[in-house]
Amino acid sequence: MFADWTYALQDWPTYLGAAWLTLKLSLAAFVLACALGLLGALARRSRHALVRAPAAVYVEVIRNTPVLLQMFVAYFALPSAGLRLSPVQAGIAALGLNVGAYLTEIFRAGIQAVPRGQSEASRVLALSPFRTFLHVVLPQALRNVYPAVINQLVQIILGSSLLSAISVPELTGTAMVINSRNLLTIQVFGIAAVLYLVLTNAVVLVAELIGRAAFKPPLRPMRPRQSVLAGLRSAARRLVLIRKEA
C-alpha cells in the first residue's frame, strides 16, 4: 500500500507541471472572462438596442450550450474557418468566453444593486457619466458581487479539467495518462484531487486577502473567523452540555 503511493509519487514533477499549467491557463481565462463580463454587463444596460442585442445573444448562446462543446468548436471547428488555435489557446478562449457569459449577468446584477441615488448624487456633484461609473458605481458593484466572481474563478479551475479532451496536458488529463501507465487508480486520482484542493483553496485565500484589502469598508470574511482548534473546543463544550442535560 505504502509502496504504491511512493511509486505513484515518482511522477510528482509531472503532476506539478500539470497543476502549474492548470493555474496559468485558468488565470488567463479568468482575466478574459472578467473583461468580457464587464463589457457584456455594460452592453446589456445600454440605451441602444443595437448594443443590447448582441450582448443578450452572447449570454444566451453561451449559457445554454455545454462548455465541452464550446471547447470542441474552438479547437476542432475553427480551423475550417481559417482560425487555428493551439490546444492551450483554444482552451483559454473557450473557458473565458463561457464564464464571461455568467460574469456578464453577475456584474449586471451587481451594478443594478447599487442604489440609484449614488449615481444621481455624483452627477449633481458634476462628475461625468464615465467618472461616475468608474469611481462611484463600479467599486460598489464589485463589492456586491466579489464572492460570486471568485466562485466563477473556482469554476474555471475545475472546468479546465475538460480541456483534456482537446489534448491540453492539464492536471486531469495528465493524471489519466499516468494512470493508464502505472494503473494505480486510487493513488493517481487521489494525488490529482489533493492538488486541485490545494490549488483552489490557495486561489480563494489570495482572493479573500485581496478582497479585504481592496474594499472599504472591508468585506466580511467569507468564512466565520474561528480557528479549527477553537471550533473543536466549542463543539466539545456543546457535547458536554447535551450530556449534562440528558
Add this chain to the structure above:
Amino acid sequence: MAAISVSALAATSLLAACSSSQNPASRAQDSTLQKVTRSGTLRVASCLTFPPFGSTDKANKPQGFDVDVAKAMAKALGVKVKIVDTTSANRIPNLRTHKVDAVVCNFTTTAERAKQVAFSDPYIVAGEVLMVKKSSAIASLKDLSGKKVAVTKGSTNGAAVKEGNPKARIQEYDTSAAAVLAVKQGQADAMVEDSNFLNYQAKLDPSLKVTKDSVVPLEYNAIGVGQGDPDWLQWINTWLREFNTSGQSAALTRSGSASSPYTR
C-alpha cells in the same frame, strides 16, 4: 495393528482428497464462466469509437469486428451479450473493478499490462502506422521531429513514438476518433494508430493517407479478462481456437477489413 493403520491412512488420504477437491469445485462455482451462464448475460467492453472494430450503426446499435467477436462468444456460451462502450484508458479499470466480464477492444498484449489483467491468446494482429494529410511529406518516425503527433491516452503508441523520435511533440486525445479529427483539421501533423483502423479511415476520407512503414513491430491483440480466474481464461482460449479453426473468424475478416493471426 498394521491393518488398522493402513485403513486409517486410507481414511486420511480420502479425507485429504475430499478437502482438496472441495477447493477447485468451489472456485469453479465462483468463476466468471459460471456467473455468466447463471445470469444469462455476457458483459463485454468494446471501444465504439474505433471503426471497423467498434462503432455504432444508424440505430445506435454497436457494430464492428470486436463487437462481432463478442457476439460470437456469447452465442457459444448460450447467453445474451451486453456491449459496454469504453476507451483505451478505461479498459484495465473496467476489468479490475469487475464492471465487465471481458474486454474486446483492440487490446494489445504487453508484459506491463499483464501484471494487471490476464490476456487470452491473440485473435488479431496489427501494425502501428502513421496517418497524415495526403499533401504531407511525413513518411516515417524520422520525419516527426518538432511535429505534432496525435495518439490516444492509455494506448501503447505514445511511448512508442517518444522512443522512436524523442523530438516529436505528443498530443494525447481521449479517443482515436478525436485524434483523426485533429489530423483532418490540421491541429496535428500526424497520428499513430492500429493499421487496420487507419486504413479504414483513409478509405473513408481521400484527403488522408497511411504510411507504409510500421512504427512498431507487429502487435498481438487479445481478449482481456480479470486475473485469478483460470477457468474463464481457459474457456475463452478453447473457444478462440474453435472460432479460428471453424472459419468463423475468417468469415468475419473477409466481411470487414481486419485480419486475424490465423488467416495471414
